[in-house]
Amino acid sequence: MRDASFLGTQPVSRLLWKFSVPAITGTVITALYNVVDSIFVGQGIGELALTAVTVAFPVQTLLMAFGMLIGVGSANIISIRLGQGRTDRAEGILGNAFTLMFAIMVVTTGLFLWYLDSLLQDFMGVDPAVLPYAHDFISIILVGSVFQHIGFGINNVIRAQGDPRTALATQIIAGIINVILNYLFVFTFQWGISGSALATVLAQAVAAVWVTWYFIWGPAVLKLRWKYLRPRLHSILDIVKIGCSPFMMQLAATAVMVVFNVQIQFYGGVTAVAAYGIINRLMMLIFMPVVGISMGAQPILGFNFGARKYDRVLHTLRLALLAATGVSILGFIIAEVFPQEIIRIFNDSPDLLRVGVRAMRIYLVMTPVVGSSIIAGNYFQAVNKPLFSLFFTINRQVFFLIPCVYLFSSFLGLDGIWLAGAVSDGAAFIVTTAALVYNVRQMKKRIPA
16 A cells, blocks of 8 residues: 655655656546547548537536546545545545446436437537537447546546556556547448447546556555445535536536537537637647646645645645646647648648638637646645635636627627637636735745744
């Protein structure tokens, strides 16, 4: 059994590197699930199928939100409990996390499958030409959602207990399987968009089996024990309280994507929706490394906050902010210099290139400041300020982005939708930075002279 006490003693820079590199690799591989789906579907089936994957993405994001509610919430609580030396309480959180995962899976999957047709047609306004592709893809993803919940959600706990390499191995194995099966099912077997969805589900199933084995028979600090599977109200409330922030962030992101898809289809048609899907995939590849840095910092922040080593908490925050900003700037440069090349990876339609290049240049103009906002949201979560984290992780989508989409599109049409993304990024950065500076000053007062 490993000991997590090194999180409070080893140099912060070494720890952040140790935890962030595997987390970055893992999050990029996770992002590649959707990117690979889009590339194979766009190249192997066509623009309508690429649009269908874009339309399906809000549903996948919503499923991911429930995984993050339990996975990230339990991981943060476990980090704090380990910092306090309360291993039994940490195992209780782990057991209840598994129970919640299965309970949520049954409810969400059943509801989505029951109302899928009305969801796609009435709520999301999917184009009739795109509807068959979207229905087939989403149905298969929903049936396999339990594997996503465990493989993606509970994998956070592996990292939180001080074992980033195993967490990374989970994602690498699943990512490689996803790429191989996508190619076989779409290009070799010609199973169309259903084959792409099936490949994703099977890869996630492998990840779920791996994670479950690790906590039952593997070399984990914490063990999955029968006695902790029974739901306990205080454990559930602890998980939900902390996990509420990333859950609401993903929920807001889902709402934004639905609004975007509807508005873009109204002003730009199916081609513009496909372009937005490509931008979304590019943003995932840019910001997933930032999320990886955030995830790498989380166990260090949580453990040292629990151990009241506030100087180490602030040192971790500074390094994470610096690294995240560097990644964001690099991503911005790539997007601005190579927009045509990026779009051609997915599909080389002339109309898609024309719409997509313009959209990318406008929408991503404020990318350099987004990384620090992501780190700030995670910081508040890690130091047990869930309400702060909740507010600052959804303020971009709820308070800025959605209103800007409707306002700017009414004057500028499709360009107004792209501009709304840039304006909301800048506004969210200003608000989040002000709150972060204030909180850091307050924490400095708690450090012994």
